[in-house]
Amino acid sequence: MFETLSDRLSSVLSNLRGKGRLSPADIDATAREIRIALLEADVALPVVRTFIAAVKQKATGAEVSAALNPAQQVIKIVNDELIAILGGETRRLQFAKNPPTVILLAGLQGAGKTTLAGKLARWLKAQGHAPLLVACDLQRPNAVTQLQVVGEQAGVTVFAPEPGNGVGDPVGVARDGVRFAREKQHDVVVVDTAGRLGVDAEMMQQAADIRDATSPDEILFVVDAMIGQDAVQTAEAFKAGVGFTGVVLTKLDGDARGGAALSVRQITGEPIMFASTGEKLADFDVFHPDRMASRILGMGDMLTLIEQAEQVFEAEQAEEMAAKLVGNDFTLDDFLQQMMMLRKMGPIGGLLGMLPGAGQMKEALANVDDRDIDRTAAIIQSMTPQERQDPRIIQASRRQRIAKGSGSTVAQVNALVERFFEARKMMSSMAGRFGL
Numbered sequence: 001m002f003e004t005l006s007d008r009l010s011s012v013l014s015n016l017r018g019k020g021r022l023s024p025a026d027i028d029a030t031a032r033e034i035r036i037a038l039l040e041a042d043v044a045l046p047v048v049r050t051f052i053a054a055v056k057q058k059a060t061g062a063e064v065s066a067a068l069n070p071a072q073q074v075i076k077i078v079n080d081e082l083i084a085i086l087g088g089e090t091r092r093l094q095f096a097k098n099p100p101t102v103i104l105l106a107g108l109q110g111a112g113k114t115t116l117a118g119k120l121a122r123w124l125k126a127q128g129h130a131p132l133l134v135a136c137d138l139q140r141p142n143a144v145t146q147l148q149v150v151g152e153q154a155g156v157t158v159f160a161p162e163p164g165n166g167v168g169d170p171v172g173v174a175r176d177g178v179r180f181a182r183e184k185q186h187d188v189v190v191v192d193t194a195g196r197l198g199v200d201a202e203m204m205q206q207a208a209d210i211r212d213a214t215s216p217d218e219i220l221f222v223v224d225a226m227i228g229q230d231a232v233q234t235a236e237a238f239k240a241g242v243g244f245t246g247v248v249l250t251k252l253d254g255d256a257r258g259g260a261a262l263s264v265r266q267i268t269g270e271p272i273m274f275a276s277t278g279e280k281l282a283d284f285d286v287f288h289p290d291r292m293a294s295r296i297l298g299m300g301d302m303l304t305l306i307e308q309a310e311q312v313f314e315a316e317q318a319e320e321m322a323a324k325l326v327g328n329d330f331t332l333d334d335f336l337q338q339m340m341m342l343r344k345m346g347p348i349g350g351l352l353g354m355l356p357g358a359g360q361m362k363e364a365l366a367n368v369d370d371r372d373i374d375r376t377a378a379i380i381q382s383m384t385p386q387e388r389q390d391p392r393i394i395q396a397s398r399r400q401r402i403a404k405g406s407g408s409t410v411a412q413v414n415a416l417v418e419r420f421f422e423a424r425k426m427m428s429s430m431a432g433r434f435g436l
């Protein structure tokens, strides 16, 4: 899966290599190519639109980092956006405070629910749980037997109605299954439900009834990634009919274009939690948006390189700043850059963490929130280069001009200049104290 998309994206992005700067036309052309690549991969149109808008805005905007060349910057932006549409953070299963945890599986027939039940059971068991599989797909001939087979492969107990009970009562079986789990100390119950070839009201109602009877902690919508655009409509129907807390993508080993995988998170608002990549029980794993994104981009090494370049750059910047601090030629430009760094890295990751006993200075410098930083930036940017280099020249009339230029008050300009001098004083006294 994703080969074509991956190839297209790589070729679009490699066109940027060697460019010194990206012009708006370069960005437009790249965005257009990425758009085509995503549409050809069957990604839903609204998802494509959001994606392209974000890439364009970031490539044009201020988030561009000086550590990377233009090609690397765009790769990083595309990678970050892929991670974002795939859901950002890895979403783990939520276990109930009072076991058993009930996991309900829902989806169309053939989506891979029964297989998934076995995979989940095997995986849960490996994590030290004692899962129970409950067979509530009483519609499809052999579904119960199939669940018993995968249960046996996974080495877990399967709760099923007595054979020969005909269509039976799936809601009753589900309720009895959960009771059985409680009695026999199974801490997780996986309930397999019936699917149809298409969405239908009766199936949806049955799944909703099973949901009401078992109060599941997680409802996993199981969807075959090979069904392309239909996955989106199916997901919406299940969302409305049963609701779900997470998505499982199956058949990611197939050769489909992968658009479903890239659309379902944003369309449904629910996270992709697991991925199935084959018929065997072991072909299954927790879904990690970041790993999937780098697989799609097919640029694992490049991404590592980008990360390292950024880290090295930040370390160099921090060192440079440290040298300035102790040399007492710290200017307002440095002050601003310092605050930006603090915002970006958090107080401990920044420069201050490199200096011994930096606690008090941290207060003078970093006792600021984002809005404060934005205002400070506006004030400093309204100063002339000489004023930034030598703030001592900023007298009353200059302060008025700066206040006006930055949309702030003279008192705010005063406070900033004072804070700057205070920080500088504290730094040089600290530098003296530590013999730097």
Ligand code: GDP
Binding pocket: 107, 108, 109, 110, 111, 112, 113, 114, 115, 116, 195, 250, 251, 252, 253, 254, 276, 277, 278, 279, 283
């Ligand atoms: P259910 O009707 O939703 O319970 O679907 P099944 O679990 O019976 O799966 C339908 C078919 O898809 C079976 O032949 C499975 O072996 C196959 N299958 C399930 N998951 C995967 C997968 O991740 N990859 C591949 N290639 N086949 C799968």
